[in-house]
Amino acid sequence: MSLPVRRERSFGIIGGLSPIADADLLSKLIEATERHVDAGQFEIVFEQRPFARSHGPSAADTARMLYIFNRIDSFKARGIGTVVLPCFLSHTFMEELKENSPLPIADMIEVLRGHVRSLSPQRRRIGVLTSAPLRESALFERYFGPEEFELLYARPRDGLDLVTEAVYGKNGIKSGSRSGYSIELLREACADLIGQGAQLLLPGVTELALVTNELAQGAVPLLDPHRVYAQHLVADPAAEVERPFKLGVVGGVGPAATVDFLDKVVRNTPARRDQDHLRLLVEQNPQIPDRTEHLVGDGMDPTLALYATCKKLQAGEADLIAIPCNTAHAFVEAIQSELDIPIMNMLTVTVKHIREMFPTLSKVGLLATSGTISSGVYRRALEDHGLQEVIPSPPLQGRVMNAIYGPQGVKAGFTSAESVADVDAAIDELATQGVEVIVLGCTELPLLMSEPERVTARGNRVTLVDPTDILAKRCVSAAMMWSRR
Template structure:
């Protein structure tokens, strides 16, 4: 693990040991050059990735490349690394896909090169030369990178033109890097230099104003190439310096909602369904990213509050920490009683818990501005903890709960042998909870909070009417929590 406050870089070395090691070395040299505000740690992963995928990365080979990369990144994350260095030009052809699934930020090598080229040519990205002719960028890229048009994407402005060596008599660059006597085989003199000299001369003949190596191995011998009218950049040094001084912050990732699940299991499924139903989406990809830690082994929240069960605080906290480690942006706990423990665990988390109780009370105050009394159907533990009583009082509202006999029936509807936690959603459990709701409605309560996340499974309607005609709105905290989480996710996506 890295030390607190220390910048850390993980260098993936398997696509080209020589070129990657050169980038790592230049990163170390640049970080030791003085003036660094923070110490730097560098981890190097040399595990090789070879075979046909290096030369022809398509189909299954491409998939293997992506899986290799995400495994390396996840390993860096487990080791406490915060930034990934990917010294492989071709892998940057799918950096957006990779970054979207990476827990760590990946420094974009081509963006680093592009920024340097713009400074070298002394012009803005969208400008043109005084003559009106596009500035010409010569690129020494191997076949796969060239065919993926990587540099064309980064220099898409009409002010630039990307040139590649003509291949009338063979692919000099690919042979210089991957050939039997190429750089990857350890040949840093002779044939690779002759091939690249020819490729560079061709680029200059086409009007290239600067030559950009598009393979990390080429930087190893760039200073041995024949002098030309156009400068040859050391892209490995450029990447290393860019990474070291880069202050762009983490790349944008999809907003992620963490869910403490299993409290109870059916309520978790109900919450997830309500997240989906509340999300404006035209396709699968428009929905919100969730990470769910379904942990039914969390001790019963009510049992502890009424004095006859183990304390669930540690299990709730550990579950939240797993969601935090999974890079959740917010945490939802679809369990009313569990919110009696939120004040204990929130100060130790770096991720905010969306409080279902306060969100529910805020909803009530907005929807029923003249309301004074609110019914609460909840476990005896939730009632005894006073969490709803305090949340309601903070908004000038008064909690009304069933009498002792009907509160016992509420507990039977939830925990009884044929209660909702046992999987029943009809029969005696429904009769019990309707009897408790009827008492509250007949006492003049106009709104009833279904303060146990399983209760909306028994009373799914928006309004309750007793046999005597008394009516009360039924307020579903699960639905309110789902809507609030969706709103937070949409806000986060719009303003990362």
């Protein structure tokens, strides 16, 4: 297996969109690396695959966008550091590419704008040699704003668009011609731009980088976009991608509780539109062995399945993992040490919340699976905050388990009156022991007990704490902190 290349000194060139021009950029990038002080320290991967719809000056389309994204995905798998995209037409959807790319893309037109800015301040009237579709897309206006630059375009001659014909015509540059009629048309376009007062000529079609020497017009400089791009790449590789926060969710433990957690994440997110909500990556894996069966019986150990699920979320570039299952947290400590991203511990954030909300509290009731109780995870978390755990008696614990696992229980898809009565009986028993705050320590229980305040059959008032809701709020808070970094 080959090792990944050094990310900070590696370039992936997306080829195939204009094969001849792509090769020109590759040549100039190699030349730039050889002249750099770190010559020999650069890795360059040039990936060119057939792109059937790359011919003709048609508007950028979905096929082109998906082709580029697939090449970026391939580069990511190979450990590439910076994506190089020598295609003006593809820059019409550069915003969408940057938003979704897992790797930084060196924006060619942004580089050209920076280069133009570095030239003499008087050179602000830019003559752009580009095709009709790119001119109509207002691509260059997006980069070279009117507050800084005045853009000029070559005028048609007898209805003929000079640059478009020179590049894409029957005997144009794209078909292999670099002399004769196509060069005459481009020289005519350059002369027209200079006549309009252009102080600098900027090729705005990728193929024009092949003929910059033939088009030089003396006093008015004409940029070689590929040479400028290559020299910038070597001197200043693209910065790391600023990507939105992504929450990874271990789902399926159990399935209904996962849906409940996702609903709470959405409801607790301060959003005015779809785009304000969190990115979520959910690995819904109901085949993870039952946690309680392992903790109190002879069921299969779920550690590896939980770990494998977390690794998938990590591979999917999640920044934080949430596991909306209380019992699963008996295995979190062993898993966390092997992961590169944190798991938001539902139990510890719940106990911290209780201590903050009830500073004088001394004991807390716990309704949970027998596996959670036997593991002692809540007991230890409560003791760390000076709180005593109070659990139901064995008969009432049996009724709680029935409400969760019974034939008419929540895991079977029921929220029946029998299940509610079973949990109510356990709440009543805990309240008679002076418990005023009870943790719903199984993610299925909030599906039965949706109200935070409850009055028992004996008239005692208790507060029910929902760890799922607290976990959701803490995950949203983590996302908000990420966005303010």
